[in-house]
Amino acid sequence: MKLIKNYQSPNFNNRKRGKPVYIIIHYTALKNYKEALLYLCDKRKKVSSHFLINQNGYIYNLVNLNKRAWHAGTSYWEGNRDINSMSIGIELDFSSNKDNNNFSKKMIKSLIIILKKLKKKYKIKSQNILAHSDIAPLRKKDPGVKFPWKKLNKNNLVYYPNEKIRFNVKLIKKWFTKNKLVTRKKMCLFMLGVIGYNTIDINSNYSYGKLVRAYQMHYLQSNMSGKFDEITLKFMIKHFLNILLTKN
Numbered sequence: 001m002k003l004i005k006n007y008q009s010p011n012f013n014n015r016k017r018g019k020p021v022y023i024i025i026h027y028t029a030l031k032n033y034k035e036a037l038l039y040l041c042d043k044r045k046k047v048s049s050h051f052l053i054n055q056n057g058y059i060y061n062l063v064n065l066n067k068r069a070w071h072a073g074t075s076y077w078e079g080n081r082d083i084n085s086m087s088i089g090i091e092l093d094f095s096s097n098k099d100n101n102n103f104s105k106k107m108i109k110s111l112i113i114i115l116k117k118l119k120k121k122y123k124i125k126s127q128n129i130l131a132h133s134d135i136a137p138l139r140k141k142d143p144g145v146k147f148p149w150k151k152l153n154k155n156n157l158v159y160y161p162n163e164k165i166r167f168n169v170k171l172i173k174k175w176f177t178k179n180k181l182v183t184r185k186k187m188c189l190f191m192l193g194v195i196g197y198n199t200i201d202i203n204s205n206y207s208y209g210k211l212v213r214a215y216q217m218h219y220l221q222s223n224m225s226g227k228f229d230e231i232t233l234k235f236m237i238k239h240f241l242n243i244l245l246t247k248n
């Protein structure tokens with residue numbers, strides 16, 4: 001894997017924490033990678049990422065990994081709000097309504113290679129490879145519903161709940177009720193909070209819908225209802241139990 005370093009972004013500063021613990025996946029929402037390179041390296045735009053991968057699988061390294069690139073914006077995960085200080089940002093040359101509206105095989109192949117390297121180098125956990133929409137569900141929807149999370153999981157790179165876990169729905173619901181989680185919304189927010197999502201800033205049905213949709217974009221791409229329906233509930237319980245059983 002060759003990193004291309006002839007484009008350097010001026011948009012970075014010092015990390016406020018030590019080594020990165022998260023990797024955040026983005027798409028550029030721009031026409032092509034050339035436009036993206038100009039954008040991410042323009043001082044006036046005040047945004048950047050550590051890497052940009054184009055449709056041909058070329059990997060551009062725009063910001064030194066020791067530095068804090070500006071890709072996450074206002075965000076939250078597991079109680080942390082300065083995600084830029086704690087993460088590596090990877091932009092993919094993709095836009096849902098332009099010619100580059102597919103994640104090409106070459107692009108994903110390069111992404112797999114770089115994720116492997118970064119995970120090994122920084123000992124980053126699979127659970128900590130996240131979508132921009134996971135950490136900013138009210139503002140962002142990248143890398144979107146087409147992003148191949150399952151394929152990356154098959155390569156042992158990202159987390160995906162074990163769907164084979166068996167449980168008794170009635171028993172779980174009873175436990176929720178016992179713990180004063182009496183509405184479906186309360187159950188949903190409780191589980192998403194344990195998983196890592198920001199549930200503190202959910203103060204309307206609109207924001208609640210956005211959060212559920214962000215969850216579905218990552219884990220339930222075949223069920224993009226934006227509603228906390230029965231399929232989502234059952235899947236999320238599995239996810240929640242997986243997390244409880246694996247958290248130390």
Ligand SMILES: [Zn+2]
Binds near residue numbers: 025027071132
């Ligand atoms: Zn993004």
